[in-house]
Structure formats: structure tokens, C-alpha cells
Amino acid sequence: MSFRTIEWRDNKVVMIDQTRLPGEEVYNEYSDFKSVAEAIRGMVIRGAPAIGVAAAMGIALGVREIIADTQESFFQQLSNICDVMAATRPTAVNLFWAIDRMKRVAEANRSRPLAEIREILKLEAIRVEEEDLAICRAIGKHGASLIPEGATVLTHCNAGGLATAGYGTALGVIRAAHEAGKNIQVFADETRPWLQGARLTAWELMKEGIPVTLIADNMAGFFMKKGEITCCVVGADRIAANGDTANKIGTYSVAVLAKENRIPFYVAAPISTLDLTLESGDAIPIEERHSREVTHLQGLPVAPEGVRVRNPAFDVTPARYIAGIITERGVVRGDYEKGLRALVGQ
Numbered sequence: 032m033s034f035r036t037i038e039w040r041d042n043k044v045v046m047i048d049q050t051r052l053p054g055e056e057v058y059n060e061y062s063d064f065k066s067v068a069e070a071i072r073g074m075v076i077r078g079a080p081a082i083g084v085a086a087a088m089g090i091a092l093g094v095r096e097i098i099a100d101t102q103e104s105f106f107q108q109l110s111n112i113c114d115v116m117a118a119t120r121p122t123a124v125n126l127f128w129a130i131d132r133m134k135r136v137a138e139a140n141r142s143r144p145l146a147e148i149r150e151i152l153k154l155e156a157i158r159v160e161e162e163d164l165a166i167c168r169a170i171g172k173h174g175a176s177l178i179p180e181g182a183t184v185l186t187h188c189n190a191g192g193l194a195t196a197g198y199g200t201a202l203g204v205i206r207a208a209h210e211a212g213k214n215i216q217v218f219a220d221e222t223r224p225w226l227q228g229a230r231l232t233a234w235e236l237m238k239e240g241i242p243v244t245l246i247a248d249n250m251a252g253f254f255m256k257k258g259e260i261t262c263c264v265v266g267a268d269r270i271a272a273n274g275d276t277a278n279k280i281g282t283y284s285v286a287v288l289a290k291e292n293r294i295p296f297y298v299a300a301p302i303s304t305l306d307l308t309l310e311s312g313d314a315i316p317i318e319e320r321h322s323r324e325v326t327h328l329q330g331l332p333v334a335p336e337g338v339r340v341r342n343p344a345f346d347v348t349p350a351r352y353i354a355g356i357i358t359e360r361g362v363v364r365g366d367y368e369k370g371l372r373a374l375v376g377q
């Protein structure tokens with residue numbers, strides 16, 4: 032990869048600042064957990080798996096900041112750090128998955144000296160990042176066969192290297208098909224209001240030399256109806272037990288359009304994005320973000336001052352619109368409830 036989304040370096044967390052792409056490729060350094068939490072909230076780092084890695088590394092930083100004489104005090108402060116991380120963004124379940132993983136590792140090592148627990152948590156956070164990269168490659172391998180030679184693949188938002196430890200989920204599938212020598216191209220939806228498609232997906236694919244065409248969100252149906260789109264692949268923030276999938280706002284519209292035009296619509300995501308405690312997508316919490324994201328573009332107003340705004344950051348695509356869920360353990364189709372539970376051995 033020609034960029035690094037996030038890494039642990041010299042006891043600091045380094046992230047590419049996604050609020051400044053594509054104009055500037057700037058790397059920010061963080062040395063305290065509160066600023067990592069702020070970076071997640073402010074979308075310096077975003078995308079479900081990348082948020083998980085950032086939370087794990089934020090916790091690893093946080094435990095270095097703890098001053099404690101007793102194990103009880105240390106674990107109380109660790110719990111507070113985890114609460115701060117958990118309050119950053121509500122929809123991507125990878126955030127909560129990573130926090131739980133760090134808590135579990137800390138608990139399993141409770142009787143060790145504090146210096147050792149700090150070191151163990153640092154290594155665990157680095158492992159979350161390394162594993163994510165391997166998982167994305169496996170997702171790519173499983174998904175590549177679904178992309179036909181000569182395909183035009185439509186994607187929404189950014190489910191790429193920037194949204195993960197590298198390589199990507201939806202873009203991982205596209206990368207793997209490209210690496211396998213398939214002559215494919217990508218249509219990227221701009222993804223209003225935050226423009227992950229225009230700013231990030233287009234940047235990332237151009238950097239890798241994968242042919243990409245940028246379209247405004249409201250053009251997807253036009254190109255589908257004209258027969259110019261072969262299939263759609265998107266990422267996910269949370270997948271319920273029945274296969275209903277929360278992803279970036281606008282994903283549902285793409286899925287409905289794809290069904291109407293008989294185009295397969297795939298979701299690519301790691302197992303850590305499954306939330307099998309939820310029966311359906313109705314129970315997935317949807318983040319509402321600041322109205323300014325809708326009323327302003329690059330700091331300039333595009334709407335009358337004081338207008339009422341709604342800004343849900345995600346929507347839920349019902350499972351019936353999804354042709355397959357591509358994970359690192361294989362592709363699930365048809366009966367998602369059964370297939371997803373089988374993947375995790377439930």
C-alpha cells in the first residue's frame with residue numbers, strides 16, 4: 032500500500048488525516064487516549080475496521096497514562112478509558128468489538144504487574160491492526176471470483192485501505208480482482224454529505240492505478256438502467272443476525288436500484304462487523320451527525336442559514352437486497368441467519 036492508515040510508532044499512534052484528503056497527505060501523531068477518541072469522533076480516522084484499530088490503540092495509549100497504586104484503581108481507570116472510546120461513534124460495531132477484546136485481554140492478565148499489562152495491551156492493539164490487514168486480504172480472495180472479467184463495479188462510501196488497516200473490504204474485493212489480472216473498472220458514488228467516495232475512494236484507487244470514474248450519488252440509477260454497471264460491492268458498519276446491513280447513508284438506495292435493475296449487490300465485511308445479538312437491522316443504532324455537514328461544503332454554505340436539517344450517517348439495507356455477504360471465512364448467501372451463525376460456530 033502506498034499509504035498507512037494507522038500505526039503504532041514509538042509509543043504514539045500515527046494516522047493519516049482523512050479530513051484533509053485528497054488535498055493533503057498529512058499524518059497526525061497522538062500520544063493520549065482522549066485525542067484518539069476525538070480523532071475518531073472528528074473522522075480523522077473512519078470506516079468500521081479502522082475505527083476498531085484506533086480504539087484498541089487509543090486504549091493502549093490510555094493505560095500508559097494511568098497513575099495507579101493498586102490493581103483496582105488501574106482497572107477502574109481502564110474502564111473509564113473504554114467508556115470514552117465507546118462514546119465516540121455508535122453505529123460501527125467494530126468499535127465495541129475492539130474495546131471488548133482489549134478489556135478481555137486485560138482481565139485475563141489481571142494478576143500481572145501493571146507494567147506488563149500495559150505492554151500486553153500495546154501488543155494486542157498492534158495485533159488487531161495486523162490481523163485486520165490479513166482479514167481484508169482473505170475477504171478479497173473470497174470476493175474476487177464474484178467479479179466478472181470486464182466488470183464495472185459500483186461502490187458507495189469508502190470501504191478501502193483507508194477504512195481498514197489497509198487493503199479494504201469492498202475495495203479489497205476490487206483490488207484482489209484487479210491483482211488477479213481482471214480488466215475491471217470502478218464507479219465511485221461521491222457519497223454526500225461527507226464525500227468519502229469523491230475524496231477517499233477516488234484518491235485511493237487512483238493511487239493504485241485501478242480505473243475509477245466518479246459519479247454524483249443521484250447518477251447511480253441512470254448508469255444501472257443503461258446497463259453500464261455489472262455489480263455493486265459495499266462495506267458494512269454492522270450486520271444483524273438476519274443479514275440486514277447498516278452502511279453509509281445512501282447504501283439502501285443503491286441496493287434498491289440494483290435489485291430493480293437485476294444487478295447483484297454484495298456486502299464485504301469482516302466477522303468483527305457481525306452483531307448476531309441483534310435479530311434484525313431495526314435494532315442497529317444510527318448515528319446522526321452535525322447539520323453543518325449538510326449545509327456546508329468545504330466551509331462554504333450551500334443552504335439558507337437556519338434551515339432545518341436531518342443528517343443520519345448510516346442506513347440499513349434489508350437482507351433481501353443483498354446477493355451475498357463476503358467475509359474472511361467465505362461468502363454467505365440465501366439464509367443469512369443460518370449462514371452467518373455457521374460462520375462463527377453458533
Ligand code: MRU
Nearest residue numbers: 077078079188190194266267279
Ligand atoms: O462514516 P464513516 O466514513 O465511518 O462510514 C464508513 C462506512 O460506512 C463504510 O462503508 C464501512 O465502515 C465499511 S469500511 C470497510
